[in-house]
Amino acid sequence: MKLLHILIVLIIPFVGISQEAIEWQEELDLEQIEPNTKQRIWLKMIDDGMSHPITIPVIIVRGEKPEPVLGLVAAIHGNELNGIKVIQEIVEEIDEKEFQGTLIAIPGINGISITQHRRRYIDEEDLNRNFPGKEKGNRSQQYVWQINNKILTKLDYLIDMHTASFGRENSLYVRAALQNDTIRQMARLQDADIVLNSNGLPSTNEQITATRTMRAEAMLKGIPCITIEYGNPQVYQPEIIQRGRTGIENIMSWLKMIDKEIDHPEEPVICQKSYWIYVEEGGYLEVVVDLKQKLKKGELIAVMRNPFGDVLNRYYCPEDGIVIGKSSNPINMNGGRIIHLGIYIN
Ligand SMILES: [Zn+2]
Incomplete structure (x- = not known):
């Protein structure tokens, strides 16, 4: 018995954190986050049909000073997984004692669709064409409303992580409004094959109706945002993930959130x-x-x-x-x- 007891004590630290240990919260209350900590929470978005909360994983790394706030959001399309691994690897590497600013990293914002291997939300809507959402709207509109109000409003910068859709392949490319100096810089710091100039702002029609992308919504709010397409759907691609990681670490270095030399990538092909x-x-x-x-x-x-x-x-x-x-x-x-x-x- 005694030996077993000793073994358990020795093994437990290596098992890692069980999910039960991570509490869920109604809101992202950044004021409550202690400096120099790395926290995991389940953020409540909506309720399911059993009145249980549907939550998403959020990792918050808070440095000595809270600004700037950088958001990393992966998999608003549930079959686009490479960005999830990019986030996991980046967060693991960060030393919160040396960190500056606040990182809000969401490895899987469309949790329901991720578990069902689906691009679209449960009602067959594309969440990324439903911003700004509606507080009392249909299923996808209410979910988007939560993303918009609980997450986007907290951010100074946003990286929106995608891949190609089912039946297609992508290079590693960035969609960015290159006329904006900050956004152009964010795009150039990525280890991308191609940077595609794409205004990102919604048309007048999209401003009235709820059909815009998360990037468009961020840009209307004045949050510099780029969309990164990390290769192919429903797979992990180690080479793409490694390059994705380099690009995000470059952004954090540029924003002085981490003390690491910028790893200048090769010049991408720029498409107008x-x-x-x-x-x-x-x-x-x-x-x-x-x-x-x-x-x-x-x-x-x-x-x-x-x-x-x-x-x-x-x-x-x-x-x-x-x-x-x-x-x-x-x-x-x-x-x-x-x-x-x-x-x-x-
Ligand atoms: Zn996508």
Whole structure:
């Protein structure tokens, strides 16, 4: 017995923190967070049908002084996982005794969809097209309202972490409003293949209706925000995660939150605009170009066949560009995506 007791005492410190030990909270009360601490909480968003709280994991690292407040939000689309691992690795590495400012890191903001391997929310809505949400709206609107009011209002800077959708692959690329000096700097600190200039602000119509993205919502609030696309859905990609980590650590160094030299990444390809090229018939599509490949106008990009293998169509690049993303699922009906073509300037 005695030996068993000693063994348990020795083993427990290595088992880690059980989830039961982490309390859930109604609000993120930053005033209550002690300086030089790293805290984990379950933040309540809504209730489920059993009147139980539906919560999301939030890690708060608070330095000696509370400013600036940097938000890292992963997986508003529930099948986009690489950002979750980026956050976990970054938080593990931070020494809260040496930290400055406040980090609010959310490894999985759309918890319900993550556990169901789904991109969309439980009501089939895209949470990232439903900002600002509605306090008394439908299911997705109320969830978005919680994100907007409980999280975005606390932030000075925001990094919005995504990947490609099901059936597609992405390079590591950043969407950012490059005319804004702060945002351009945030984008350049990423170890990205491509930086795509994308204004991010909602159209007048989107300002009236609740259809904007989280990035648009942040920017309307005056919070500098970039969206980072970390590769492919529903997988962990170690190389992408490592590069993602470098980019976020660079931002924290630049904001003087950590004392680490900025690891200057290679110059990305800068694109002023981009668009998808779609198929014009249904069938089996073979995309013959690679991610990040630079293409010339007229170059073959894909071949479409019917189920018997007969060629129905060949698709050619409409202008010089670079492959930002591409389809990985051969089966397509009319309007299926072929490649996401970036038009680069450098
Ligand atoms: Zn996404």
